[in-house]
Amino acid sequence: NDNANWARSDKYHNSFLTKPDEGLEHALKSSSENDLPQIAVSTAQGKYLWLVAKTIKAKRVLEVGTLGGYSTIWFARALPEDGKVVTAELSQKHADVARANFEHASVSSKIDIIVGSATETLPKLQTEPFDLVFIDADKESNAIYYKEARRLTRPGSVIIVDNVVRNGRTADPELSTPDVVGVRTLLQAIKEDEGVEVTTIATVGEKHYDGFTYILVL
Numbered sequence: 144n145d146n147a148n149w150a151r152s153d154k155y156h157n158s159f160l161t162k163p164d165e166g167l168e169h170a171l172k173s174s175s176e177n178d179l180p181q182i183a184v185s186t187a188q189g190k191y192l193w194l195v196a197k198t199i200k201a202k203r204v205l206e207v208g209t210l211g212g213y214s215t216i217w218f219a220r221a222l223p224e225d226g227k228v229v230t231a232e233l234s235q236k237h238a239d240v241a242r243a244n245f246e247h248a249s250v251s252s253k254i255d256i257i258v259g260s261a262t263e264t265l266p267k268l269q270t271e272p273f274d275l276v277f278i279d280a281d282k283e284s285n286a287i288y289y290k291e292a293r294r295l296t297r298p299g300s301v302i303i304v305d306n307v308v309r310n311g312r313t314a315d316p317e318l319s320t321p322d323v324v325g326v327r328t329l330l331q332a333i334k335e336d337e338g339v340e341v342t343t344i345a346t347v348g349e350k351h352y353d354g355f356t357y358i359l360v361l
């Protein structure tokens with residue numbers, strides 16, 4: 144079927160392009176064993192995030208939505224020894240699974256987890272600017288996360304928002320589910336923001352049809 148086709152396609156490309164990483168594989172396995180939802184980024188997307196972090200020589204990354212820490216480990220792998228990923232997660236259980244996965248992948252020293260709703264924890268965050276922000280939590284709060292990401296970045300920083308296409312549902316006028324409305328509100332906020340340049344790239348792969356919005360802070 145269609146999904147098996149795209150999963151096979153991702154696997155095929157990955158087999159040439161991405162070396163297996165035991166720490167990352169363990170994170171997915173332990174997330175599944177602990178009954179976390181299987182909604183981490185795909186391997187190819189994780190590698191893409193790693194490439195962006197490397198390309199911009201990121202030292203500080205902010206992530207909203209940790210889950211079992213799969214994407215977090217990708218970021219940590221891209222950072223220098225003194226780099227830091229700050230990752231915000233609502234669920235104590237998810238944070239606990241992620242913490243164990245960071246230990247297993249030997250990246251704990253590079254990662255701080257903030258447990259609680261990021262809608263409340265991010266506004267309290269007072270830190271030096273982040274080079275890269277990855278927004279991948281509850282989609283209805285996207286506009287809040289965007290506002291905080293803008294406050295916590297500087298010109299040249301990159302903000303990436305995941306799951307903005309939703310198999311085309313975001314643009315379907317018949318639909319108004321909270322996730323879709325969350326993305327539309329984000330797009331409107333970006334439109335009104337003169338301090339950024341942005342595009343949405345739609346993607347297909349083992350995680351079906353979706354896409355991400357790539358924002359450069361001017």
Ligand code: SAM
Pocket residue numbers: 182183184207208209210211212213214215231232233234237259260261262279280281284
């Ligand atoms: N970035 C992860 C990865 O690719 O490995 C996947 C994150 S998953 C799509 C979304 C996560 O956001 C879930 O673990 C969920 O518990 C968390 N979440 C939901 N609402 C949240 C909130 N208000 N604040 C922080 N995290 C939240």
